[in-house]
Amino acid sequence: MNLSSQLHETAKRLPQKPAYYFMDQSSTYAELDGAITKFASGLEQLGVKKGDHVGLLLGNSPYFIIGMYGALRLGATVIPINPIYTPDEIGYILNNGDVKVVVALDLLLPLAEKMHGALPSVENFIVCETPQGKEANTDLSKLTVAPKLKAFTQVLVSGDLSYKGPELDEDDVAVILYTSGTTGKPKGAMLTHKNLFSNARDVGQYLHMNEDDRVITTLPMFHVFCLTVALNAPFMTGATILIDPKFSPQEIFRLAKKFEPTVFAGVPTMYNFLYQYPEGNPEDLKSLRLCISGGASMPVSLLKAFEEKFNVLISEGYGLSEASPVTCFNPLDKPRKPGSIGQSIVNVENRVVNELGEEVPVGEVGELIVRGPNVMKGYYKLPEESAATIRDGWLYTGDLAKVDEEGYFYIVDRKKDLILVGGYNVYPREVEEVLYAHPDVVEAAVLGVPDPNLGEAVRSYVVSKNPELTAEQLHEYCSEHLAKYKVPSSIEFLEELPKNTTGKILRRALKQQVLQN
Template sequence: MHNQGIGTWISRRSMRSLDDVAISYRGRTIGYRELSSRIRRLAHALADRGVTAGDRVAFLGNNHPAFLESLFATATIGAIFVPLNTRLAAPEITFALEDSGATTLILTQELRELARAGAWSTDVTRRIVVDGEAYPAVESYDEVLASGSDTEFDVPVTADDPAIILYTSGTTGHPKGAVLTHGNLTWNCFNALIDYGVSAGERVLLISPMFHVASLSMGALPVLLQGGQVILHERFDPADVLRTVQAEQVTMLSGVPTTFQLLQEHPDWETTDISSLQHLTCGGSTMPERMLAAYEQRGLSFSCGYGMTETSPGATAMPPRMSKEKMGSSGIRHFFTDVRVVDQNGRDLPAGEVGEIWISGPNVIKEYWRRPDATGSAIVDGWFRSGDLGYFDSDGFLFISDRLKDMIISGGENIYSAEVESIIMELAEISSVALIGVPDEKWGEVPLAVVSVHPGAELSADAIRAHLDGRLARYKIPKQVVFTDELPRTASGKVRKADLRALYAAERSAAGTTSQGGHR
């Protein structure tokens, strides 16, 4: 084959796994041979409609077989897949479509209105709806797929060619498109196969959306590469997850601390047979001791990890047998990845000293989409500057200390303060604002806005949230707004966010504040 990218994976695997189940969804199963056929037909159908190598094909939808079929079909053509976060507001969808230059949008029926609002002013000329009937200017996915030839589709694709553009929240108010190559995704899978022991008999239940790189690259792709089974859930529901684990004999489950907490707190936890589970991977933040203990009582251990979109996403992983002994650590370097902790001059620091975490390896991006400025500042001599602070212990285990980029991680979702602050500052009454993350029992942390207004001005917290509603994803909107006369600043005028975090985290903890209900 001329195509050396991920687009050939299912075709190659189907010759070995034949009719073994590849994907389960809503009670329906798709075998590897059928999946390979569907991918070939979709690739031909997209090519017949003008999609060529290098074109961008966007997908707006929750976990669905069409997501994976579209990814592999796009990769078969040599085009670039752009998965969109379904939790974004319409203006954020518009930005991603405009910035990527996507001309094809595949969407699920339930997100038809969001797609319409987000794509109407962009260069998208082809729209295809999944699980829905065709309507003016929009084709039916099933009809498109049926129109394609079931013959081999082989064009030259190399490991260095772009496969996916994933948008990360911007530290300067605009998201950046991280370009993951076919090689990045492949080497990340190799890391997962070695460090997590993914096998051919794996049955992974995806409870996190695949538009996040962790669910896609640490769950779906390595399991499909090995010939295992991917079970798709569109949304996270603790009761449904527990039922599925027992009924489908799930062996692998990935999530963030919040998801595992909600599973453990569910009334069905004690009576559900979870003996099939072998691999539990957790990212986003470290697992609290009480949660580790609760799962250990059921004979389960976690492999917590550290990474980001730009590392496809794995940088480190915790060997499960060490999760208790090295509690609070994000583990050791992935097998094919290197990690350093350096000072402000880029010099390696000894064990125990905190510095910036730098990462390199074949799973690390080479660039941001059409952002040479951002690429140049983030990548130094092949090392990706994470913007996170941490240290190694004497055994080589990484501990995360803080974030240089003021990023907030809420329930596994990344929130960058600058993006939210820039929209809040549009309100004429506000003189300054700082968004910080404060501890939350359910979500790990949630955004809190500290605001000062101009003398004589009046503004309520509800008014601020109303201004953000529809402009940003709900999880980015501050759960609490605090008004103050003046924000603490350094001599150079920068807001001292560390002081704010210390103050309001302590107050929130003392008040025992917990976000009620879902904020997704």
Template sequence: MLHIAELPDVRAARNPTGPCIEDDHQRLNNQEFLERVRSTAAALRFHGISAGDVVAVILPNRLELVVIMFAAWRLGAAVTPVNPGLTDAEARHQIEDSGAKAVIAGDAHTLGTLDLTAVAEASSTAEDAIALASGALALIIYTSGTTGRPKGVMLDHANIAAMCRMLVEGLHLDETDHSLLVLPLFHVNGIVVSVLSPLLAGGRATVAGRFSASTFFASVERARPTYFSAVPAIYAMLVALPDEMRPDTSSLRRAICGAAPMPAELITRFENRFGVPVVEGYGLSEGTCASTLNPPGGPRKPGTVGLPLPGQTVAVMDSEGNPLADGSAGEVVVRGPNVMRGYLGLPDETARTVIDGWLHTGDVGRFDADGYLVLVDRIKDMIIRGGENIYPKEIENVLHTHPAVLEAAVIGAPDPVLGEVPVAHVVPLPGAVVTADELIEHCCGSLSRIKVPVTVFVTDALPRNPVGKIDKRRLRSFAAS
């Protein structure tokens, strides 16, 4: 069975001059990609990277990130991609928590990073790949936890290989496929759906820079991809484009949606306007990206997230862990070779999340009569803003560091484009005076932009349930009214 880390060698041997990967600045064929991976691996070894190490990469979407990932794997090292939009404090947590031996960035940074140019120029030699066990760690993807501190999801090479095979089969990918990557490469979706899977299928990938609705279809017309993967917020932005914009979408066979449920009405509007079928799926980073998919060949059922991918078992359980097979709603659980190795350094969290091989998603769902999964609600308080997961506790922790704050509660308020945005309700200390603007400015100093509350309500008291806990359900109802 092909090891994903061997892809550069295999592709170069089969078709050295065939297209492989490109971005806004450069294009590499299979042989050039292999040569770049080998020389980058040699450079990483020159800087002390070897098997078992972790390399952190802080880069925007560009093909160098993919090259570094394969180069690290060539040495037996793992990669943790860091969101370049994080504050230094947030990035430092990920770097330190992952135990990264090297940090690679594309420009000057305050975190003691190794400049990308220095890596590229450190060695002109080529590095041969080492033999990799399928259980070797490949990626550490950070996802926010209910405690407010991001957790490192450990994915090994067996996870990655299984997920890619499932997606190639589920999406019917082949050597003619060409993905246009618009999602960030610090997400497993971007890595697996838009890079690794098309490369495994014999196709190719184009890495787009920062997404812009106004220029997106120009990229489609230029690159002529067969598919792209996006989140509902992106589809909403595209549907909202001026009516006179009628792009050539004839190269697109499908569009993929994940990260958050997409309203059936939005799917219909996008398909009717642009003539491209939307294939909606569902999954978690802990499950290496995807667990269900509306089959591209049909029937596709908007309002559902489709059928379990081949090789996975998806079930619904009650609170006691008993399977519910009658269409009742319960917690969605997943089992298969795609389920993560665990949370880095958090054995208790891992044990609570993966029980008897079942990944407990924290989402409530049910199966319809045809076996399609319908997501009903989320057990956790997570806010999904434009496909980005935000946990209120992290924001509340920052608000509590303000000297005037007594209590804080953050909930997701409905937003027509982004799905949800964070809104904070704050009770000041007796006698203290603080404004909403001051609290937002305080958050800006510690949180990345997407986590900063769009609105802060300063209030005398917060609603509580009968046992005295803050009643976030009532806060949400206020926000929705």
């Protein structure tokens, strides 16, 4: 069984059930499954074969769902790419990923025109129409890339509804997800059909998803968190997804009022925006049975404040691209522990180990390692990095963690983000938790900067809702709650913190700012 065949089974079981709503218009499972089959057939007619690579340069839309599931049904490997990446970033992934066909928004036609000469492996650009693209009124015949352009609707219409597709092996690579590249160039994590299917199945089971659920899908679909938790898992269980093209608190509350969703998945920054939104009426979110947080650690003060205001449980979990992504979640049928990423989900094992790979005692900090059917096959064309990351069947995450007596795991910080102040370990998250607990702090990020005497010093970046708040006041506040060596030596106020497209705060962007200064 794989994602595409499972969706086909769901469509047979619930043909008239809405699979999704997009711009308030619905599509049934039968309609979606038919479109996926025809798109797979249309791709084959373009010369795409099992094992070929198909790139998706798309935001949240039916185009993404049909494009991804259609390629999977054909047996192709899908490479989702953030459409707002720079031409250099996109070009690197398309070339490194040996992409044969690109499915992209018409707004990206200028990019295709500019880049196609540097993309020798790309044979076709399948163009998805948008209202903004239509307004641009581009004369496609005048583009040098014109012979390679195909309309998405044209590929869809040309497809055969009776198309069956090839036999797929569970170990075939289904998706290659390029990591954000915190160091050097991004690496392509190869996820098999088994990886993605097992994680979507196990997450759906763990979160008790069912066909009565309505899931707000506002996280970017090209990101693995959304892909598994807010797309694949709901489709496996026959739930309905509410597609939000771009996160905004106003739109989330509108969707909630109109469609009465039962599940919301987001990153901590999204919860912060929803909590701070002045027009946010708790009554509008009363239909939610569950909120899911991942992508970054959620400050405990924010978690508690959000739950109290909106009277809904937030289940914090943990995952990474290389694990498809979920390894842990706070259970729904047992006590939830704020600040914890929860326990291992079914079929997945987590451990905390020392530098020698030996399990450390309860409560001690070590590196989190993961084993299960969700762990990637390896990095594309990088055998040495693959061997260094997956050892004896265990995926070494690079995250520092600890575990308690009941098997609840706690992320302490990224191994690479650890700050060494005069030989003492300072975990940025611990300092950030204290800053977030201050009533005037909206957002905070902490990192280490070079210090001639101590090796490194702690610097914090803060967004405050009180223009009167001073660095001295915050320094004094931190001194009351942290050991002296953990207290930020410098505090800088910013209008906003740099974030990626999922809303995750980018410490590396702040580090670059430090280096430039």
